[in-house]
Amino acid sequence: MNTGETAINRIRIEVPQSSARPVAPARPAAHAPGIEEAAKGQAPEAAVTIEAIDPAQVEVEVEKVNLWYGAKQALFDINLTFAKNKVTALIGPSGCGKSTLLRCFNRMNDLVDICRMEGTIRVGGRDIRDPALDATELRKNVGMVFQKPNPFPKTIYENVAYGPRIQGVRGREKLDVIVERSIRQAALWDEVKDRLNDSALGLSGGQQQRLCIARAVAVEPEVLLMDEPCSALDPISTGRIEDLMIDLKEKYTILIVTHNMQQAARVSDYTAYMLMGEMIEYRETKELFSRPRDKRTEDYITGRFG
Amino acid sequence: MSRKPNILRRGTPFIWLTGGALAMSLLLVAGMLLLILWKGLGFFWQKDLTLLRLNNGSAVLGEIVEREAIPDLDSPGAPPKMRVKVKQGNRDLYGADFVWVREDEIAERERPEDALAVERLGWGDFFGYLKEIRDGDKVLAGGGAEGLAKLQELLSADYELRARIAKVEKNQIGAINDAIHGAELELKKLAYYGTTMGPEVDAQKALLAEHQKTYDELVLDLTALRRKQTVSVTLTAEGGAMSGGQQKEKTLPISELVEVLQPNRMGLGAKAAHYASQLWSFVSTDPRESNTEGGVFPAIFGTVLMVLIMSIFVTPFGVLAAFYLREYAKQGRWVSVVRIAVNNLAGVPSIVFGVFGVGFFIHFVGAGIDNAFFPYMGNTPVFHSGGILWASLTLALMTVPVVIVATEEGLAAIPKSMREGSLALGATKFETTWSIVLPAVMPSILTGLILAMARAAGEVAPLMITGVVKIAPALPVSASFPFGLERQFMHLGFHIFDLGFQSPNVDAARPMVYATTLLLIVLVLVLNIGAIWIRNRLRQKYSAATAAI
Numbered sequence: 032m033n034t035g036e037t038a039i040n041r042i043r044i045e046v047p048q049s050s051a052r053p054v055a056p057a058r059p060a061a062h063a064p065g066i067e068e069a070a071k072g073q074a075p076e077a078a079v080t081i082e083a084i085d086p087a088q089v090e091v092e093v094e095k096v097n098l099w100y101g102a103k104q105a106l107f108d109i110n111l112t113f114a115k116n117k118v119t120a121l122i123g124p125s126g127c128g129k130s131t132l133l134r135c136f137n138r139m140n141d142l143v144d145i146c147r148m149e150g151t152i153r154v155g156g157r158d159i160r161d162p163a164l165d166a167t168e169l170r171k172n173v174g175m176v177f178q179k180p181n182p183f184p185k186t187i188y189e190n191v192a193y194g195p196r197i198q199g200v201r202g203r204e205k206l207d208v209i210v211e212r213s214i215r216q217a218a219l220w221d222e223v224k225d226r227l228n229d230s231a232l233g234l235s236g237g238q239q240q241r242l243c244i245a246r247a248v249a250v251e252p253e254v255l256l257m258d259e260p261c262s263a264l265d266p267i268s269t270g271r272i273e274d275l276m277i278d279l280k281e282k283y284t285i286l287i288v289t290h291n292m293q294q295a296a297r298v299s300d301y302t303a304y305m306l307m308g309e310m311i312e313y314r315e316t317k318e319l320f321s322r323p324r325d326k327r328t329e330d331y332i333t334g335r336f337g
Numbered sequence: 338m339s340r341k342p343n344i345l346r347r348g349t350p351f352i353w354l355t356g357g358a359l360a361m362s363l364l365l366v367a368g369m370l371l372l373i374l375w376k377g378l379g380f381f382w383q384k385d386l387t388l389l390r391l392n393n394g395s396a397v398l399g400e401i402v403e404r405e406a407i408p409d410l411d412s413p414g415a416p417p418k419m420r421v422k423v424k425q426g427n428r429d430l431y432g433a434d435f436v437w438v439r440e441d442e443i444a445e446r447e448r449p450e451d452a453l454a455v456e457r458l459g460w461g462d463f464f465g466y467l468k469e470i471r472d473g474d475k476v477l478a479g480g481g482a483e484g485l486a487k488l489q490e491l492l493s494a495d496y497e498l499r500a501r502i503a504k505v506e507k508n509q510i511g512a513i514n515d516a517i518h519g520a521e522l523e524l525k526k527l528a529y530y531g532t533t534m535g536p537e538v539d540a541q542k543a544l545l546a547e548h549q550k551t552y553d554e555l556v557l558d559l560t561a562l563r564r565k566q567t568v569s570v571t572l573t574a575e576g577g578a579m580s581g582g583q584q585k586e587k588t589l590p591i592s593e594l595v596e597v598l599q600p601n602r603m604g605l606g607a608k609a610a611h612y613a614s615q616l617w618s619f620v621s622t623d624p625r626e627s628n629t630e631g632g633v634f635p636a637i638f639g640t641v642l643m644v645l646i647m648s649i650f651v652t653p654f655g656v657l658a659a660f661y662l663r664e665y666a667k668q669g670r671w672v673s674v675v676r677i678a679v680n681n682l683a684g685v686p687s688i689v690f691g692v693f694g695v696g697f698f699i700h701f702v703g704a705g706i707d708n709a710f711f712p713y714m715g716n717t718p719v720f721h722s723g724g725i726l727w728a729s730l731t732l733a734l735m736t737v738p739v740v741i742v743a744t745e746e747g748l749a750a751i752p753k754s755m756r757e758g759s760l761a762l763g764a765t766k767f768e769t770t771w772s773i774v775l776p777a778v779m780p781s782i783l784t785g786l787i788l789a790m791a792r793a794a795g796e797v798a799p800l801m802i803t804g805v806v807k808i809a810p811a812l813p814v815s816a817s818f819p820f821g822l823e824r825q826f827m828h829l830g831f832h833i834f835d836l837g838f839q840s841p842n843v844d845a846a847r848p849m850v851y852a853t854t855l856l857l858i859v860l861v862l863v864l865n866i867g868a869i870w871i872r873n874r875l876r877q878k879y880s881a882a883t884a885a886i
């Protein structure tokens with residue numbers, strides 16, 4: 032996708048020179064203004080490489096997160112920060128805990144009885160497990176797009192209006208505005224503007240997924256989580272959604288899980304590589320793909336994994 | 338190289354076995370339906386009248402309904418002798434509706450053109466000839482063609498009179514009766530609470546007197562109308578083949594006649610028209626002659642109303658229970674036990690529910706309601722006796738497992754991703770359940786309801802002890818509280834049982850049994866098709882759970 036390429040080129044990542052990083056996890060490596068130097072001093076085994084992000088630009092912070100499903104540990108001591116208005120990709124082999132990590136951010140894991148988490152996650156500076164913060168309130172701020180398109184069995188209009196309605200938006204005119212804006216944001220408007228009252232289930236898979244994106248952005252979240260949003264789609268639909276992500280990051284912070292290395296390279300600013308519940312390497316996307324630090328990352332992205 | 342598996346291993350016999358089993362079941366069902374259709378629909382067809390002249394000089398006029406071989410045990414090899422069953426009608430004259438006539442005793446068969454089939458209010462059909470028509474002592478017409486024309490003319494005039502009488506009787510007198518009853522109840526109530534004098538009592542008494550006056554006037558009107566029905570018809574009958582055989586005469590007031598036909602003169606068209614009108618009056622009129630004649634309208638009404646009341650109770654109840662079981666209860670051993678118990682409840686014999694209905698609804702809840710709200714009724718029970726409400730509730734209880742199971746299956750089929758989609762937008766669990774899960778599970782709920790209705794409409798045993806009666810004086814509806822819900826009612830299933838097995842005249846009632854059975858089947862079918870239609874519309878709307886996800 033050419034657009035993806037240009038988009039990557041367009042975006043300049045500012046690596047801050049400041050060493051005062053109050054929000055970043057206290058990792059020696061993270062202090063380093065120059066990543067190269069920091070990596071040099073580390074043993075390859077503990078090589079969690081943390082990208083330095085301007086504290087003012089941090090949207091999501093993950094601190095010492097461990098997570099268990101019953102007795103089985105799925106995440107091991109994850110420390111990360113995600114930058115505002117950037118696309119961050121999570122990559123890694125199947126079962127390494129990408130979805131699990133993503134679902135931590137909107138507390139979707141609360142729905143799993145046996146799941147238990149330790150550590151701290153802050154979204155927009157606020158601890159997501161703050162007792163004063165309701166899970167539903169958090170989820171309004173942290174939207175999610177699922178692997179398979181899951182539109183509600185309602186009309187296209189009602190799908191998008193659902194979230195705002197839940198939040199108490201009343202009145203047809205207000206909803207009309209939100210619906211149109213959201214569907215436009217999801218680059219779907221031209222295709223559905225004449226059939227807003229048709230069932231959403233009559234849309235193609237790619238259209239459904241964009242509808243789900245429209246549905247998610249209709250409540251104006253800060254963060255958008257996308258768990259393999261293109262895995263059920265054809266290349267054309269995938270391309271449209273990738274373009275969309277690049278547009279959307281102007282407004283939202285996007286975290287995307289993907290198995291598609293090219294996709295990660297095309298759309299993301301930062302990439303995190305996970306393996307068996309551990310964060311192996313987390314850096315600027317171009318860096319990670321062109322010069323992986325960790326042997327395991329290199330194996331994975333060059334396809335020598337397993 | 339490749340060994341061809343033998344026939345057993347390939348499973349060919351198994352295919353035959355399964356196919357055969359299916360074919361067998363279909364055959365049985367089709368056979369049953371055909372029999373009921375044939376017998377049930379045949380009932381309304383006007384047969385020709387045949388006059389059998391017998392060797393002994395007597396004669397019998399009637400419809401030939403059956404022909405069979407006479408069982409002959411003495412000479413098994415001989416060609417069988419036949420006999421015919423004749424519906425001779427005229428029960429009042431000859432004692433029995435049906436007679437068997439041996440074919441070797443028949444000298445002659447005739448098809449008299451002017452023989453009449455007379456449907457009348459009492460004593461079943463009359464077959465015979467018109468002799469004369471009189472108005473008091475004055476002879477208006479004799480027999481023959483012009484006599485019949487005159488009779489039809491008088492009859493249609495009398496129909497109008499009857500309609501007016503019915504109007505006075507049913508609407509006006511009925512309303513006044515209700516009003517009188519209401520005023521009396523008011524007085525009773527006042528007396529019970531210690532008011533035996535005063536303006537309230539006086540007002541009620543005045544009202545009562547006024548109603549009584551209107552009532553008396555109406556009764557006078559009625560008698561005046563009835564006085565106009567002076568015409569009488571004398572008919573001659575031919576029958577009693579077995580009892581020596583003699584011609585008999587019968588004089589009937591015209592108000593007794595329902596319809597007078599000359600079956601042997603009727604063409605196919607006339608018969609078809611008559612057939613349609615018979616069918617209509619069967620479903621739209623009240624029964625007569627301890628249910629063996631007339632229509633079954635009150636039974637249809639009772640059945641439909643009962644099923645509807647049951648649906649109103651069973652649906653929310655079953656749906657809520659299923660939602661709790663599947664959405665809120667912590668899945669585990671306890672829930673499994675409950676689920677198994679619910680499933681087994683569906684297999685409990687229905688009479689058990691009936692007994693529970695009597696014990697709990699009538700004698701506990703009903704008695705409680707009577708004590709609390711109708712203490713002034715004294716020993717007259719209101720809810721403390723069988724009624725349509727209790728019967729419906731009993732059936733609701735019986736069918737609630739069906740709804741629970743169907744709803745639960747529907748809930749289980751709704752993909753998790755759909756709920757997560759809603760939750761991820763910040764909806765609470767309740768909002769998700771209400772706006773996403775409930776609409777999507779609606780088709781399953783309706784499936785459950787369809788099954789429940791089908792089961793309820795065909796159930797008889799528990800109803801017999803909770804409110805169904807052979808003849809109900811009034812339909813179980815009324816405009817004022819408690820809206821007739823406490824009334825006993827008629828039901829098609831019980832009607833069938835009563836006609837077929839409790840009737841004083843089983844032979845005559847048998848065709849009615851089939852007709853009523855057919856009607857019950859049609860009714861269940863209509864209710865089901867209605868529900869299926871609604872479900873399919875919903876499915877189209879939410880072709881959800883199955884389609885895209």
Ligand SMILES: Nc1ncnc2c1ncn2[C@@H]1O[C@H](COP(=O)(O)OP(=O)(O)OP(=O)(O)O)[C@@H](O)[C@H]1O
Pocket residue numbers: 100105123124125126127128129130131132143
């Ligand atoms: N609900 C659950 N109950 C128990 N274990 C679970 C549950 N969900 C995930 N796991 C386990 O947690 C680990 C991480 O799963 P996760 O779904 O996060 O992997 P993933 O990286 O998203 O894989 P994929 O790329 O295949 O989606 C796996 O070993 C998985 O078996």
Ligand SMILES: [Mg+2]
Pocket residue numbers: 129130131258
């Ligand atoms: Mg996953």
